[in-house]
Amino acid sequence: MSTAGHFIRCLAAVAWEAGKPLAMEEVEVAPPQKKEVRIKVHFTSVCHTDVCFWEAKGQTPLFPRILGHEAGGVVESVGEGVTDLQPGDHVLPIFTGECGNCRHCHSEESNMCDLLRINTDRGGMIHDGESRFSTNGKPIHHFLGTSTFSEYTVVHSGQVAKINPDAPLDKVCIVSCGLSTGLGATLNVAKPKRGQSVAIFGLGAVGLAAAEGARISGAARIIGVDLNPKRFEDAKKFGVTEFVNPREHDKPVQQVIIEMTDGGVDRSVECTGSVQAMIQAFECVHEGWGVAVLVGVPRQDDAFRTHPMNFLNERTLKGSFFGNYKPKTDIPGVVEKYMNKELDLEKFITHTVPFSEINKAFDYMSKGECIRCIIDMGA
Ligand code: NAD
Ligand code: ZN
Numbered sequence: 277m278s279t280a281g282h283f284i285r286c287l288a289a290v291a292w293e294a295g296k297p298l299a300m301e302e303v304e305v306a307p308p309q310k311k312e313v314r315i316k317v318h319f320t321s322v323c324h325t326d327v328c329f330w331e332a333k334g335q336t337p338l339f340p341r342i343l344g345h346e347a348g349g350v351v352e353s354v355g356e357g358v359t360d361l362q363p364g365d366h367v368l369p370i371f372t373g374e375c376g377n378c379r380h381c382h383s384e385e386s387n388m389c390d391l392l393r394i395n396t397d398r399g400g401m402i403h404d405g406e407s408r409f410s411t412n413g414k415p416i417h418h419f420l421g422t423s424t425f426s427e428y429t430v431v432h433s434g435q436v437a438k439i440n441p442d443a444p445l446d447k448v449c450i451v452s453c454g455l456s457t458g459l460g461a462t463l464n465v466a467k468p469k470r471g472q473s474v475a476i477f478g479l480g481a482v483g484l485a486a487a488e489g490a491r492i493s494g495a496a497r498i499i500g501v502d503l504n505p506k507r508f509e510d511a512k513k514f515g516v517t518e519f520v521n522p523r524e525h526d527k528p529v530q531q532v533i534i535e536m537t538d539g540g541v542d543r544s545v546e547c548t549g550s551v552q553a554m555i556q557a558f559e560c561v562h563e564g565w566g567v568a569v570l571v572g573v574p575r576q577d578d579a580f581r582t583h584p585m586n587f588l589n590e591r592t593l594k595g596s597f598f599g600n601y602k603p604k605t606d607i608p609g610v611v612e613k614y615m616n617k618e619l620d621l622e623k624f625i626t627h628t629v630p631f632s633e634i635n636k637a638f639d640y641m642s643k644g645e646c647i648r649c650i651i652d653m654g655a
Contacts, residue, residue: 344424348445460599462489478548
Protein backbone atom coordinates (compact mmCIF):
# COMPACT_ATOMS: atom_id res chain seq x y z
CA MET A 277 0.00 0.00 0.00
CA SER A 278 1.30 3.44 -0.85
CA THR A 279 2.30 5.63 2.08
CA ALA A 280 1.94 8.84 0.02
CA GLY A 281 -0.37 11.37 1.63
CA HIS A 282 -0.36 9.53 4.98
CA PHE A 283 1.59 10.03 8.18
CA ILE A 284 4.46 7.55 8.48
CA ARG A 285 5.41 6.05 11.83
CA CYS A 286 9.11 5.26 12.04
CA LEU A 287 12.17 5.40 14.27
CA ALA A 288 14.18 8.56 14.81
CA ALA A 289 17.11 9.40 17.08
CA VAL A 290 15.86 12.40 19.06
CA ALA A 291 18.13 14.86 20.88
CA TRP A 292 16.04 15.85 23.92
CA GLU A 293 18.71 17.80 25.77
CA ALA A 294 22.16 19.25 25.09
CA GLY A 295 24.90 16.64 25.39
CA LYS A 296 22.54 13.79 26.48
CA PRO A 297 22.61 10.58 24.40
CA LEU A 298 20.11 10.59 21.51
CA ALA A 299 16.99 8.52 22.28
CA MET A 300 15.44 6.15 19.73
CA GLU A 301 11.78 7.17 19.53
CA GLU A 302 8.82 6.21 17.40
CA VAL A 303 7.88 9.41 15.58
CA GLU A 304 5.19 10.46 13.12
CA VAL A 305 6.39 12.06 9.91
CA ALA A 306 3.76 14.20 8.17
CA PRO A 307 3.33 14.10 4.39
CA PRO A 308 5.41 16.63 2.42
CA GLN A 309 3.73 20.01 1.86
CA LYS A 310 4.21 22.52 -0.96
CA LYS A 311 7.68 22.23 -2.57
CA GLU A 312 8.72 19.49 -0.12
CA VAL A 313 9.70 15.85 -0.53
CA ARG A 314 9.62 12.98 1.94
CA ILE A 315 12.73 10.82 1.83
CA LYS A 316 13.47 7.34 3.15
CA VAL A 317 16.96 7.73 4.58
CA HIS A 318 19.18 4.71 3.80
CA PHE A 319 22.54 5.89 5.12
CA THR A 320 23.56 8.93 7.11
CA SER A 321 26.79 10.00 8.79
CA VAL A 322 27.81 12.23 11.66
CA CYS A 323 29.64 15.48 10.94
CA HIS A 324 31.22 17.88 13.41
CA THR A 325 28.32 20.31 13.02
CA ASP A 326 25.88 17.71 14.40
CA VAL A 327 28.06 17.32 17.47
CA CYS A 328 28.32 21.13 17.90
CA PHE A 329 24.54 21.59 17.84
CA TRP A 330 23.98 18.57 20.08
CA GLU A 331 26.39 20.04 22.63
CA ALA A 332 24.77 23.48 22.01
CA LYS A 333 27.79 25.34 23.36
CA GLY A 334 27.68 28.78 21.81
CA GLN A 335 24.60 28.02 19.68
CA THR A 336 20.96 28.76 20.28
CA PRO A 337 19.75 25.57 21.98
CA LEU A 338 16.72 24.09 20.22
CA PHE A 339 15.38 20.83 21.66
CA PRO A 340 13.89 18.34 21.13
CA ARG A 341 15.49 18.14 17.73
CA ILE A 342 16.32 15.55 15.08
CA LEU A 343 19.88 16.27 13.97
CA GLY A 344 21.72 14.92 10.92
CA HIS A 345 22.55 16.45 7.56
CA GLU A 346 24.88 14.08 5.69
CA ALA A 347 22.82 11.36 4.08
CA GLY A 348 21.67 9.40 1.07
CA GLY A 349 18.14 8.15 0.50
CA VAL A 350 15.24 7.54 -1.85
CA VAL A 351 12.25 9.81 -2.42
CA GLU A 352 9.06 8.27 -0.95
CA SER A 353 6.59 10.98 -2.00
CA VAL A 354 6.53 14.60 -3.17
CA GLY A 355 4.38 17.58 -2.19
CA GLU A 356 2.48 20.07 -4.35
CA GLY A 357 4.54 21.94 -6.92
CA VAL A 358 7.51 19.57 -7.00
CA THR A 359 8.28 18.89 -10.63
CA ASP A 360 11.94 17.86 -10.69
CA LEU A 361 11.76 14.91 -8.28
CA GLN A 362 9.58 11.83 -8.06
CA PRO A 363 9.14 8.77 -5.85
CA GLY A 364 12.04 6.36 -6.32
CA ASP A 365 14.65 9.02 -7.14
CA HIS A 366 17.99 8.52 -5.38
CA VAL A 367 18.91 11.72 -3.59
CA LEU A 368 21.26 13.51 -1.23
CA PRO A 369 19.63 16.04 1.12
CA ILE A 370 21.86 19.12 1.50
CA PHE A 371 22.08 21.57 4.43
CA THR A 372 22.00 24.56 2.09
CA GLY A 373 19.77 24.93 -0.93
CA GLU A 374 19.22 26.27 -4.41
CA CYS A 375 15.80 27.88 -5.02
CA GLY A 376 16.66 28.56 -8.65
CA ASN A 377 15.04 32.00 -8.63
CA CYS A 378 17.10 34.40 -6.54
CA ARG A 379 20.05 36.64 -7.55
CA HIS A 380 22.50 34.11 -6.14
CA CYS A 381 20.96 31.16 -7.94
CA HIS A 382 21.00 33.18 -11.17
CA SER A 383 24.67 34.09 -10.68
CA GLU A 384 27.25 31.65 -11.97
CA GLU A 385 29.59 32.82 -9.23
CA SER A 386 27.50 32.21 -6.12
CA ASN A 387 25.90 29.34 -4.20
CA MET A 388 24.57 31.57 -1.39
CA CYS A 389 20.84 31.16 -2.20
CA ASP A 390 18.70 33.87 -0.55
CA LEU A 391 15.83 31.53 0.27
CA LEU A 392 17.51 28.27 1.24
CA ARG A 393 20.96 29.28 2.50
CA ILE A 394 21.92 27.43 5.70
CA ASN A 395 19.94 28.57 8.75
CA THR A 396 20.96 26.83 11.97
CA ASP A 397 18.26 28.50 14.10
CA ARG A 398 15.26 27.36 12.06
CA GLY A 399 13.39 24.43 13.64
CA GLY A 400 10.46 24.23 11.20
CA MET A 401 9.88 24.07 7.46
CA ILE A 402 10.08 27.26 5.36
CA HIS A 403 6.59 26.80 3.89
CA ASP A 404 4.64 27.25 7.15
CA GLY A 405 7.25 27.34 9.92
CA GLU A 406 5.80 24.08 11.29
CA SER A 407 7.56 20.81 12.04
CA ARG A 408 6.74 17.62 10.11
CA PHE A 409 7.92 15.46 13.04
CA SER A 410 6.04 14.67 16.23
CA THR A 411 6.03 12.11 19.00
CA ASN A 412 2.92 11.59 21.15
CA GLY A 413 1.54 14.78 19.63
CA LYS A 414 4.59 16.85 20.66
CA PRO A 415 6.42 18.53 17.75
CA ILE A 416 10.15 17.88 17.28
CA HIS A 417 12.36 20.55 15.71
CA HIS A 418 14.10 20.07 12.37
CA PHE A 419 17.83 20.71 11.90
CA LEU A 420 19.28 22.48 8.82
CA GLY A 421 16.11 21.49 6.96
CA THR A 422 17.47 17.94 6.64
CA SER A 423 17.09 16.00 9.96
CA THR A 424 18.50 12.78 8.59
CA PHE A 425 18.75 10.86 11.90
CA SER A 426 15.26 9.51 11.16
CA GLU A 427 14.13 6.62 8.95
CA TYR A 428 11.98 9.16 7.04
CA THR A 429 12.46 12.91 6.78
CA VAL A 430 10.87 15.85 4.97
CA VAL A 431 13.14 18.27 3.07
CA HIS A 432 12.52 21.32 0.85
CA SER A 433 12.93 20.18 -2.76
CA GLY A 434 15.51 22.97 -3.28
CA GLN A 435 17.73 21.16 -0.79
CA VAL A 436 17.60 17.79 -2.57
CA ALA A 437 20.16 16.73 -5.17
CA LYS A 438 19.05 13.94 -7.52
CA ILE A 439 21.93 11.59 -8.17
CA ASN A 440 22.83 8.59 -10.32
CA PRO A 441 20.71 5.65 -9.03
CA ASP A 442 23.68 3.30 -9.49
CA ALA A 443 25.77 5.21 -6.94
CA PRO A 444 26.11 3.27 -3.66
CA LEU A 445 24.31 5.38 -1.02
CA ASP A 446 26.52 4.02 1.79
CA LYS A 447 29.49 5.77 0.14
CA VAL A 448 28.11 8.84 -1.61
CA CYS A 449 26.14 9.97 1.46
CA ILE A 450 29.33 11.73 2.64
CA VAL A 451 29.26 13.90 -0.48
CA SER A 452 26.34 15.85 1.00
CA CYS A 453 28.51 17.92 3.38
CA GLY A 454 32.14 17.75 4.54
CA LEU A 455 33.58 16.03 1.49
CA SER A 456 32.18 18.57 -0.97
CA THR A 457 33.13 21.53 1.25
CA GLY A 458 36.83 20.63 1.27
CA LEU A 459 37.00 19.23 -2.26
CA GLY A 460 35.27 22.27 -3.75
CA ALA A 461 37.39 24.74 -1.77
CA THR A 462 40.42 23.34 -3.61
CA LEU A 463 38.95 22.49 -7.03
CA ASN A 464 36.60 25.48 -7.42
CA VAL A 465 38.30 28.24 -5.46
CA ALA A 466 42.02 27.62 -4.80
CA LYS A 467 42.37 25.96 -8.24
CA PRO A 468 45.96 24.76 -7.97
CA LYS A 469 47.72 24.05 -11.24
CA ARG A 470 49.45 20.74 -11.96
CA GLY A 471 52.85 20.62 -10.24
CA GLN A 472 52.07 23.40 -7.72
CA SER A 473 52.38 23.27 -3.93
CA VAL A 474 49.35 23.37 -1.63
CA ALA A 475 49.25 23.76 2.15
CA ILE A 476 46.21 22.37 3.97
CA PHE A 477 45.60 23.72 7.47
CA GLY A 478 43.55 21.28 9.58
CA LEU A 479 43.38 17.60 8.65
CA GLY A 480 39.82 16.70 9.71
CA ALA A 481 37.36 15.41 7.13
CA VAL A 482 37.11 18.83 5.46
CA GLY A 483 40.89 19.32 5.25
CA LEU A 484 41.43 15.77 3.99
CA ALA A 485 38.81 16.39 1.30
CA ALA A 486 40.70 19.59 0.39
CA ALA A 487 43.86 17.44 0.15
CA GLU A 488 41.97 15.02 -2.11
CA GLY A 489 41.19 18.04 -4.33
CA ALA A 490 44.89 18.92 -4.42
CA ARG A 491 45.75 15.32 -5.36
CA ILE A 492 43.16 15.34 -8.16
CA SER A 493 44.58 18.68 -9.40
CA GLY A 494 48.02 17.09 -9.69
CA ALA A 495 49.69 19.18 -6.96
CA ALA A 496 53.34 18.17 -6.59
CA ARG A 497 53.57 18.98 -2.88
CA ILE A 498 50.72 18.81 -0.38
CA ILE A 499 51.80 20.14 3.01
CA GLY A 500 49.49 19.19 5.90
CA VAL A 501 49.46 21.47 8.95
CA ASP A 502 47.81 20.28 12.18
CA LEU A 503 48.36 20.55 15.93
CA ASN A 504 47.30 16.93 16.37
CA PRO A 505 50.11 14.54 15.26
CA LYS A 506 47.62 11.63 15.15
CA ARG A 507 46.10 13.23 12.04
CA PHE A 508 49.31 12.76 10.06
CA GLU A 509 48.95 8.97 9.81
CA ASP A 510 45.50 9.26 8.22
CA ALA A 511 46.62 12.11 6.00
CA LYS A 512 49.28 9.98 4.24
CA LYS A 513 46.46 8.05 2.55
CA PHE A 514 45.18 11.34 1.16
CA GLY A 515 48.32 12.22 -0.73
CA VAL A 516 49.68 14.62 1.88
CA THR A 517 53.41 14.58 1.23
CA GLU A 518 54.81 16.64 4.15
CA PHE A 519 53.65 17.61 7.62
CA VAL A 520 54.11 20.61 9.82
CA ASN A 521 53.05 20.66 13.45
CA PRO A 522 53.14 24.32 14.53
CA ARG A 523 53.85 23.17 18.11
CA GLU A 524 57.19 21.66 17.04
CA HIS A 525 58.64 24.95 15.77
CA ASP A 526 59.89 28.08 17.51
CA LYS A 527 59.18 30.21 14.43
CA PRO A 528 55.71 31.16 13.21
CA VAL A 529 54.38 28.40 10.99
CA GLN A 530 54.07 30.75 7.98
CA GLN A 531 57.85 31.32 8.25
CA VAL A 532 58.45 27.56 8.39
CA ILE A 533 56.39 27.01 5.24
CA ILE A 534 58.00 29.94 3.38
CA GLU A 535 61.43 28.41 4.08
CA MET A 536 60.31 24.91 3.05
CA THR A 537 59.00 26.16 -0.27
CA ASP A 538 61.47 28.86 -1.28
CA GLY A 539 59.12 31.78 -0.78
CA GLY A 540 55.73 30.27 0.01
CA VAL A 541 53.17 27.78 -1.24
CA ASP A 542 51.21 28.45 -4.43
CA ARG A 543 47.86 27.73 -2.72
CA SER A 544 46.62 27.18 0.82
CA VAL A 545 43.28 25.99 2.18
CA GLU A 546 42.37 26.63 5.83
CA CYS A 547 40.03 24.02 7.37
CA THR A 548 40.44 24.56 11.12
CA GLY A 549 38.11 27.35 12.32
CA SER A 550 41.08 28.90 14.19
CA VAL A 551 41.64 32.55 13.29
CA GLN A 552 45.41 32.16 13.90
CA ALA A 553 45.48 29.37 11.33
CA MET A 554 43.51 31.60 8.91
CA ILE A 555 46.14 34.35 9.19
CA GLN A 556 48.96 31.81 8.84
CA ALA A 557 47.30 30.23 5.80
CA PHE A 558 47.18 33.65 4.12
CA GLU A 559 50.67 34.78 5.04
CA CYS A 560 52.33 31.53 3.88
CA VAL A 561 51.30 31.85 0.22
CA HIS A 562 53.80 33.06 -2.35
CA GLU A 563 53.94 36.74 -3.37
CA GLY A 564 52.78 37.51 -6.88
CA TRP A 565 50.35 34.61 -7.34
CA GLY A 566 49.58 32.86 -4.05
CA VAL A 567 45.91 32.23 -3.21
CA ALA A 568 44.60 31.33 0.26
CA VAL A 569 41.06 30.00 0.83
CA LEU A 570 39.32 30.13 4.21
CA VAL A 571 36.80 27.38 4.97
CA GLY A 572 36.78 27.04 8.78
CA VAL A 573 34.01 28.74 10.74
CA PRO A 574 35.55 31.30 13.17
CA ARG A 575 34.29 32.27 16.62
CA GLN A 576 31.92 35.21 16.87
CA ASP A 577 34.45 37.74 18.25
CA ASP A 578 37.39 36.75 16.01
CA ALA A 579 39.14 39.40 13.86
CA PHE A 580 41.51 38.71 10.95
CA ARG A 581 44.66 40.85 11.34
CA THR A 582 47.42 41.06 8.76
CA HIS A 583 49.57 43.83 7.31
CA PRO A 584 48.00 45.32 4.13
CA MET A 585 51.40 44.91 2.46
CA ASN A 586 50.64 41.18 2.32
CA PHE A 587 47.87 42.00 -0.15
CA LEU A 588 49.85 44.63 -2.08
CA ASN A 589 52.47 41.96 -2.71
CA GLU A 590 49.84 40.23 -4.81
CA ARG A 591 48.56 37.56 -2.51
CA THR A 592 44.85 36.74 -2.73
CA LEU A 593 42.53 35.79 0.12
CA LYS A 594 39.18 34.09 -0.56
CA GLY A 595 36.50 32.33 1.44
CA SER A 596 34.32 29.42 0.46
CA PHE A 597 30.96 28.10 1.58
CA PHE A 598 30.10 24.45 0.76
CA GLY A 599 33.02 24.38 -1.67
CA ASN A 600 31.19 26.91 -3.89
CA TYR A 601 29.03 24.06 -5.17
CA LYS A 602 25.41 24.77 -6.06
CA PRO A 603 23.72 21.84 -4.33
CA LYS A 604 21.24 20.75 -7.01
CA THR A 605 23.24 21.75 -10.09
CA ASP A 606 26.73 20.60 -9.08
CA ILE A 607 26.51 17.81 -6.50
CA PRO A 608 25.33 15.11 -8.95
CA GLY A 609 28.61 15.79 -10.80
CA VAL A 610 30.66 15.18 -7.65
CA VAL A 611 28.93 11.79 -7.34
CA GLU A 612 29.89 11.12 -10.98
CA LYS A 613 33.54 11.85 -10.13
CA TYR A 614 33.30 8.99 -7.62
CA MET A 615 31.52 6.74 -10.15
CA ASN A 616 34.25 7.25 -12.74
CA LYS A 617 36.95 6.65 -10.10
CA GLU A 618 38.41 10.16 -10.18
CA LEU A 619 37.45 10.64 -6.54
CA ASP A 620 38.10 8.14 -3.76
CA LEU A 621 35.47 8.11 -0.99
CA GLU A 622 36.26 4.80 0.73
CA LYS A 623 39.28 6.17 2.56
CA PHE A 624 37.10 8.75 4.36
CA ILE A 625 34.87 6.03 5.81
CA THR A 626 36.60 4.64 8.88
CA HIS A 627 33.60 3.24 10.81
CA THR A 628 30.04 1.94 10.26
CA VAL A 629 27.36 1.37 12.93
CA PRO A 630 23.69 0.29 12.83
CA PHE A 631 21.11 3.04 13.48
CA SER A 632 20.44 1.67 16.99
CA GLU A 633 24.07 2.49 17.90
CA ILE A 634 24.10 6.06 16.62
CA ASN A 635 25.45 7.32 19.95
CA LYS A 636 28.67 5.41 19.22
CA ALA A 637 29.10 7.49 16.08
CA PHE A 638 28.78 10.66 18.18
CA ASP A 639 31.41 9.30 20.52
CA TYR A 640 33.88 8.57 17.69
CA MET A 641 33.35 12.05 16.24
CA SER A 642 33.63 13.94 19.55
CA LYS A 643 36.85 12.10 20.42
CA GLY A 644 38.34 12.65 16.95
CA GLU A 645 38.60 8.86 16.44
CA CYS A 646 36.92 8.67 13.06
CA ILE A 647 37.04 10.56 9.81
CA ARG A 648 33.52 9.51 8.91
CA CYS A 649 31.26 6.98 10.66
CA ILE A 650 28.38 5.77 8.47
CA ILE A 651 25.06 4.96 10.14
CA ASP A 652 23.21 2.13 8.41
CA MET A 653 19.48 2.86 8.83
CA GLY A 654 18.50 -0.62 7.67
CA ALA A 655 20.85 -2.64 9.87
P1 NAD B 1 37.80 18.76 12.55
O1 NAD B 1 37.66 19.24 13.95
O2 NAD B 1 37.59 17.32 12.27
O3 NAD B 1 39.25 19.16 11.99
C1 NAD B 1 39.88 20.36 12.30
C2 NAD B 1 41.38 20.08 12.45
O4 NAD B 1 42.04 21.34 12.62
C3 NAD B 1 41.75 19.23 13.67
O5 NAD B 1 42.51 18.12 13.26
C4 NAD B 1 42.54 20.19 14.56
O6 NAD B 1 43.58 19.53 15.28
C5 NAD B 1 43.10 21.18 13.54
N1 NAD B 1 43.45 22.49 14.09
C6 NAD B 1 42.75 23.25 14.96
N2 NAD B 1 43.39 24.42 15.20
C7 NAD B 1 44.51 24.40 14.45
C8 NAD B 1 45.57 25.32 14.24
N3 NAD B 1 45.61 26.49 14.87
N4 NAD B 1 46.56 24.98 13.38
C9 NAD B 1 46.54 23.79 12.74
N5 NAD B 1 45.57 22.88 12.90
C10 NAD B 1 44.55 23.18 13.74
O7 NAD B 1 36.79 19.66 11.69
P2 NAD B 1 36.18 19.45 10.21
O8 NAD B 1 34.88 18.72 10.30
O9 NAD B 1 37.23 18.92 9.30
O10 NAD B 1 35.82 20.98 9.85
C11 NAD B 1 36.85 21.94 9.67
C12 NAD B 1 36.29 23.36 9.69
O11 NAD B 1 35.45 23.58 8.55
C13 NAD B 1 35.40 23.66 10.90
O12 NAD B 1 35.68 24.99 11.34
C14 NAD B 1 34.00 23.59 10.33
O13 NAD B 1 33.08 24.34 11.10
C15 NAD B 1 34.24 24.18 8.96
N6 NAD B 1 33.22 23.92 7.94
C16 NAD B 1 33.01 24.92 7.03
C17 NAD B 1 32.09 24.77 6.01
C18 NAD B 1 31.90 25.83 4.97
O14 NAD B 1 31.02 25.67 4.11
N7 NAD B 1 32.72 26.88 4.96
C19 NAD B 1 31.35 23.56 5.92
C20 NAD B 1 31.61 22.52 6.85
C21 NAD B 1 32.54 22.72 7.85
ZN1 ZN C 1 18.15 30.93 -4.53
